Amino acid sequence: MRKRAVALYEEYNPDEILIEDAGSGAQLYCDLRNEGIYARAIKPVGDKKMRMETQTAVIEAGRVFLPKSAPWLPDFQDEVTKF
Secondary structure, three states, X not given: OHHHHHHHHHHHOOOOEEEEOOOXXXXXXXXXXXXXXXXXXXXXXXXXXXXHHHHHHHHHXXXXXXXXXXXXXXXXXXXXXXX
8 A cells, every 4th residue: 555655646746645544544644754755644534424425515516526537437436426
């Protein structure tokens, strides 16, 4: 996971990376910070379903922009539509 996060960071050069501060995310956060990559740990509130439900209006309003193609896009779309 660390290698993939670093590769994505290098490819997209974001201002910051948000990492869920739970499970393996806590270690990933520490690893990235030790490498000088700005990451912010986010404490999730509620379960996955509840967190997704709070974003439904944002998605339905068309405020989520996706690339036309990406290797991860079919999996992402499948996951989102299951909600």
